[in-house]
Amino acid sequence: MANVCRRICSGLGQRLALNPSSRNFASSPRCFNNKEHIYTSEHDELRATLRKIIDKDINPYVDEWEAEGIFPAHKVFKTLGNAGILGVSKPTEYGGLGLDYSYSCAMAEELGTINCGALPMAIGVQSDMATPALARFGSDKLKKEYLAPSISGDLVACLGVSEVSSGSDVASLKTTAVKKNGDLIINGGKMWTTNGTQADWMCLLANTSEGKPHQNKSLICLPMNLPGITIAKTIDKLGMRSSDTAQIFFEDVRVPASHIIGDEGMGFTYQMLQFQEERIFATAAALVPLDTLIKLTADYARDRKAFGQSILDNQVVHFTLAELATEVESLRSMLYRAVGQYIQGHDVTMLASMCKLKAGRLSRQTTDNCLQFWGGMGFTNEVLVSRLYRDFRLLSIGGGADEVMLSIICKYMDILPKPQKKK
Numbered sequence: 001m002a003n004v005c006r007r008i009c010s011g012l013g014q015r016l017a018l019n020p021s022s023r024n025f026a027s028s029p030r031c032f033n034n035k036e037h038i039y040t041s042e043h044d045e046l047r048a049t050l051r052k053i054i055d056k057d058i059n060p061y062v063d064e065w066e067a068e069g070i071f072p073a074h075k076v077f078k079t080l081g082n083a084g085i086l087g088v089s090k091p092t093e094y095g096g097l098g099l100d101y102s103y104s105c106a107m108a109e110e111l112g113t114i115n116c117g118a119l120p121m122a123i124g125v126q127s128d129m130a131t132p133a134l135a136r137f138g139s140d141k142l143k144k145e146y147l148a149p150s151i152s153g154d155l156v157a158c159l160g161v162s163e164v165s166s167g168s169d170v171a172s173l174k175t176t177a178v179k180k181n182g183d184l185i186i187n188g189g190k191m192w193t194t195n196g197t198q199a200d201w202m203c204l205l206a207n208t209s210e211g212k213p214h215q216n217k218s219l220i221c222l223p224m225n226l227p228g229i230t231i232a233k234t235i236d237k238l239g240m241r242s243s244d245t246a247q248i249f250f251e252d253v254r255v256p257a258s259h260i261i262g263d264e265g266m267g268f269t270y271q272m273l274q275f276q277e278e279r280i281f282a283t284a285a286a287l288v289p290l291d292t293l294i295k296l297t298a299d300y301a302r303d304r305k306a307f308g309q310s311i312l313d314n315q316v317v318h319f320t321l322a323e324l325a326t327e328v329e330s331l332r333s334m335l336y337r338a339v340g341q342y343i344q345g346h347d348v349t350m351l352a353s354m355c356k357l358k359a360g361r362l363s364r365q366t367t368d369n370c371l372q373f374w375g376g377m378g379f380t381n382e383v384l385v386s387r388l389y390r391d392f393r394l395l396s397i398g399g400g401a402d403e404v405m406l407s408i409i410c411k412y413m414d415i416l417p418k419p420q421k422k423k
């Protein structure tokens with residue numbers, strides 16, 4: 001399978017330079033693709049590779065992992081890493097496929113064929129949330145040590161941004177990394193860390209100096225086996241059951257200062273950039289499950305009879321499903337527009353935030369509306385709709401809550417009230 005990925009990669013290499021700004025999109029075959037704006041047959045081929053892995057190595061075990069409350073991250077990531085799936089848009093020098101972000105988007109969509117929300121999220125943390133800043137700004141040494149083995153699936157990564165008292169307000173986080181004799185001494189803790197109980201390293205956001213909260217933070221590659229790191233607990237959650245979520249404490253954890261990704265003090269900015277890929281990924285990974293739910297619900301409602309007719313034949317039912325399908329299609333179009341602009345090097349903060357906002361709201365609406373049409377069956381643990389109802393509730397909260405997305409959009413629209421100056 002890795003060969004399929006490498007072949008796609010080398011074929012594309014002749015048409016697409018790795019630097020997005022050097023591409024001539026007007027002559028790219030993707031513009032004339034009559035199926036999807038941003039996808040070509042090569043995207044389909046890559047998706048087919050991932051689909052085989054999902055069908056063979058993931059979906060047959062999902063129920064078991066959901067019941068256990070954890071999935072074997074090292075095993076699953078190694079399988080994905082062997083196929084090149086974890087570094088689709090990462091540089092080839094470190095084992096990535098060097099493709100543009102439309103391929104990552106295609107991968108995220110295909111991950112939506114997994115029968116739960118937890119695995120796509122955990123995989124996304126590895127491929128699109130904990131590693132983009134390292135790939136873009138990290139030193140060669142850090143990339144060799146952390147990026148390459150994360151792409152190959154030998155190391156499991158996690159992202160440490162949120163804390164007990166700082167979630168939406170990232171700038172207010174309290175964890176410190178103080179320089180001493182060429183090392184950083186880390187104290188504090190992280191909350192809600194996906195992959196946290198299994199991770200080999202964390203992309204940690206911490207305060208490396210005092211001063212303005214947007215300029216005093218750095219992203220740091222932190223090995224998770226150091227003295228002073230405690231996995232305090234695995235959090236018991238409403239949904240995303242097979243993904244482990246940890247609370248983690250740091251007490252005088254010592255790491256070389258050279259583990260800072262890029263420039264010291266730029267961590268907040270790098271993290272905001274990193275969030276763009278996280279939000280595009282989260283939107284893309286929601287599309288297939290929403291389509292699937294609508295289809296499964298139509299099938300179920302067609303077969304189920306009440307008051308002498310199929311449930312589906314009630315206008316409120318088929319109209320609702322048509323309405324939802326239309327909304328999913330609009331979300332898909334907005335996502336492809338965001339990705340199209342992103343791979344051309346544009347700032348897509350506003351569009352990516354709109355996508356994430358819409359994905360969260362639409363996921364809640366779709367899972368709720370569909371569950372209703374399943375009646376009592378929808379309330380059991382035997383059907384996908386109830387699992388996705390629980391899992392997708394997260395989309396309006398994690399990676400920036402809906403209200404945070406609205407604030408970003410308002411900022412870009414220049415309608416966000418300015419902070420009041422203290423008198």
Ligand SMILES: Cc1cc2nc3c(=O)[nH]c(=O)nc-3n(C[C@H](O)[C@H](O)[C@H](O)COP(=O)(O)OP(=O)(O)OC[C@H]3O[C@@H](n4cnc5c(N)ncnc54)[C@H](O)[C@@H]3O)c2cc1C
Nearest residue numbers: 159160161162166167168192193194397398399400401403
């Ligand atoms: C399953 C799961 C996995 C996660 N994985 C990770 C991970 O791997 N790494 C990581 O760093 N974090 C992770 N998170 C954390 C996640 O990103 C945060 O939960 C999220 O950013 C919200 O922060 P909070 O929970 O502290 O909510 P709070 O900041 O306390 O906000 C609570 C609510 O207040 C409202 N609110 C917030 N700001 C505003 C505003 N400006 N205007 C109006 N209302 C507002 C929103 O409704 C929000 O939901 C994860 C969370 C969960 C539940």
